[in-house]
Amino acid sequence: MKAAVCVLGLALLCSSASPGASAGLTISGPQAPVLEGDDVTLECLSDSDYDMTNYTFQKYSRWMRSWVSLDSSQYLRCWYFSVNITRSDERLLMHLKDISEWRNGPYRCVRTDNRTGEVEASEPINISVIFLQGISMRRLHSWSGSVSDVLWAERGSTVEVQCSASASRPPLYEWSQELSDWILPSDTLVLRNVNEESEGRYMCQARHPDMRSLVRSRSFQLRVVDQNPLEVRGVVSGLSFGDILLFIAVPTVLLSVLVFTLLSLLLRHRNRQRKKPQISLVDGEQRAPIYKGSLQSVYSTSSDSQPLVM
Structure with missing residues (x-):
């Protein structure tokens, strides 16, 4: 008895955490597998509502492990999913032009209540693409x-x-x-x-x-x-061109890059050596101090008639 109560409580918890399937909300589309390159149209249908403003299509992403809304301005719609959703004559349609194998998977229709925030979802439809x-x-x-x-x-x-x-x-x-x-x-x-x-x-x-x-x-x-x-x-x-590129062109490019890198390092090292200050013997003699009893001569560029008094 306790086990049955636990199972029932777990089922209620899961149903409250995820959008529940509505009997009045359905999604129509192809029931059989479609060929890659064909055009597919899905429609969101509701038995109780004719205003499809709060309705949208979703696709389950295995990579994200979640349902992704397609009727939005997110980059996923423009770049990855590339769908065309139209709302006309109280109908919500989604057109998949030139369908490819990465578009297969489950789709569903979802309604969101703006006042309560409750989400109502239809039973998903699985599109299988033959490619x-x-x-x-x-x-x-x-x-x-x-x-x-x-x-x-x-x-x-x-x-x-x-x-x-x-x-x-x-x-x-x-x-x-x-x-x-x-x-x-x-x-x-x-x-x-x-x-x-x-x-x-x-x-x-x-x-x-x-x-x-x-x-x-x-x-x-x-x-x-x-x-x-x-x-x-x-x-x-x-x-073939691929063989030539793999066995001839690629090693040649790598060898050229290696030689160019070594030459650049060598030139940079030589430039650093040239920029180091050089001290000449003349400058060294001019900066040498004079001490008492020193036998070193004093270097001078001008004549001096006055003797050096020690």
Whole structure:
């Protein structure tokens, strides 16, 4: 009995701390998943109120772990959420143009009482966005994992290329070769003991499991060479812009910055040495004191006929 009372008290405490769902306040929108790039419209509906001044839309932010009001002048609306909310003909609408995958999640409609400050919220609606982004490739067990349009391989070696794509659900991968009916249902292409017959264009295709018409593809040309200087030179010429930037341009820039920094420190040190005051022997003789019995001569630029009386 005590346990039931405790559970009931905890439930009442939680319900008072958060906005309660109202049966008369609803939010309408798509009930099925939407495709990335489509336009989506949500509407806030109330059975008892036609004035939508105190109503607004909210979206739950997993990063902030809270509900964020979208109908405001905050930067989140303009920069992150980028929504268009209109109030016309006693209707409150929110338009999501060109919806993307980071806009999926729960939305709800909220009414705030200006007199009491009480908040009334509708049951949330969850928008699920179907998306399949571009394909990336990387060469496994290689010092350079990037894959350009042309992939060079040594005769007799093993070529392993992995294909991946970002999607709302894990996509289905398939490898194929141009001008051939050969198909490999996998995300990793493995070619062992490659030779001239292995050359050709290989294409990776990623297909969304929920929408088979949503497909992304990428390909590369395989060329097999021997390790002689001319062909190695051809391999270097086949590097992509990213490879050149990573292995040639970036080290060159870093080395130039290091040399420039060392030269700047050296010049600064030499300038400091030059600015130090220099004491000449002549100035030293002019400032040297005269003592009784001193054998040091007195330096003078003018003649003096009067003897020095000791």
